[in-house]
Amino acid sequence: MKLVFDNVAKKFKDTWAVEPFSAELTEGIYALLGPNGSGKTTLMRMIAHILKPTSGRILLDGKDISLLDEKYRDLLGYLPQDFGMYPHFTAERFLNYFASLKGLDKQETKEKVTEVLKLVNLEESRKKKVRTFSGGMKRRLGIAQALLNDPRIVVVDEPTAGLDPKERIRFRNLLSDISHERIVLLSTHIVSDIEYIANEIFIMEKGSLKQRSNVDGLLAEMDGKVWKVLMKQEELDSIQTHYKVGNIQRKEHEVEVRIVSDVQPFHHAKVVPPTLEDVYLYHFYEEDQENV
Ligand SMILES: Nc1ncnc2c1ncn2[C@@H]1O[C@H](COP(=O)(O)OP(=O)(O)OP(=O)(O)O)[C@@H](O)[C@H]1O
Ligand SMILES: [Mg+2]
Known part of the structure; x- marks a missing residue:
């Protein structure tokens, strides 16, 4: 199976929400990573x-x-x-409803609803009303709905927003499970969501594809660009206007600062191994500053 984007673009009035985008996807997990308004949903x-x-x-x-x-x-x-969730429906009724929208017959509905509830680990809650569900349970029910017709292409838009770390891991593993023989595309601005599962990452910025690579490739490009440096608390303010500053860890008399920079920011700064979070910081530091 091959899904091809051939210069796909979308303009709303006179602004391009997505600039010509070309890519080829085969079975596996693909992630769209980018800040608010970068065109992921479009x-x-x-x-x-x-x-x-x-x-x-x-x-x-x-x-x-x-x-x-x-x-x-x-x-x-x-x-x-x-995704609207019909709070007064039970999980089962919710899925029955979507099964009928997707044109499944009675027997198929019965089988499929049981199958997807099992897959997303909500079997025991099938008779419970959706309004009693946690955020993670709702997301899992949402993906159950998406899987009712046994799709070959699964598109999930920010599926892990608002989930706690445990639910996040569970959801990630679920996507990993279903990606066998399917094309799974998910969007997020949370890098840890995709670090372990995405075969390929598309970095989106203001509607265009800024970079496309697997995790190792993205990390390799950051080699030698991530630094750790000890400094005085008073020096912090001035460096934040000059550098992309990541984690700040307070030590006894000083602070240890993580800086993402093409060049060595201070002579005593030491290179450290990059993480995917540094990749995000490198590409989107200014935008996130604007959103503060
Ligand atoms: N129906 C629409 N009409 C006009 N402009 C739109 C419409 N939908 C999206 N846009 C604009 O297109 C751009 C991309 O929006 P989109 O929702 O695709 O971004 P996103 O990456 O999904 O953002 P988020 O992370 O906040 O979900 C934004 O500037 C947005 O305002
Ligand atoms: Mg969106």
Whole structure:
């Protein structure tokens, strides 16, 4: 299976939310990483065939998805970023409802609902109302919904927002489990979500694809650009305007500061191994400063 983006772009009024985007995806997990407004949701909505590209095409095994239409929908599972959950429904009723929207018959619905509830580990809560669910349980129910039609392409938009670390890990493992023989695309701005599971990461900035690589590739590019330096508390303010500053750890008399910089920031700064968080900082430090 091959999903191809051929210069896909979307313009709202006179601004490009997604600039021409080209890529080829086969089975595996792909992550869209980028700050607020970088175009992740817009791109995903085009893949989910909810939004029509202004220009370019999306092809599945060589066929334009807009021509495949119904056939494409049958292959797709989508969890939108702002997914309404019907709080008064039980988990089971919620899934039955979505199964009927997806055109499953009675027998298929029964089998599939049980199967997906098991997959997302919500079997015991099937008779409970959605309003009693934790954030993580709701997300898992959301992905259960997306998997009802046994999709080959799974698109999940910020699935881990608001989850605690335990639920986050559980969700990550779930995506990993289902990625076998499927194309899974997820968006996030939380790097730890994708560090261990994504085969490939697309870094988005202001609607364009800034970089595309696997985790090792992204880390390799940061080699020699991440520094640790001890300094006095008073010096902190002035360096924050000059450098991309990561973690600050207070020591007895000084502070230890992590700095991401192409050049050695201070003669006594030492190079340390990069993490994916440093990659994010390197690309998006200014934007996050604006959002503070
Ligand atoms: N329906 C729309 N009409 C007009 N502008 C839109 C519409 N949808 C998105 N945009 C704009 O397109 C840009 C990209 O938005 P998008 O929601 O795709 O970003 P995002 O990366 O998903 O952000 P977030 O991390 O906040 O979810 C933003 O500038 C946004 O304001
Ligand atoms: Mg979004």
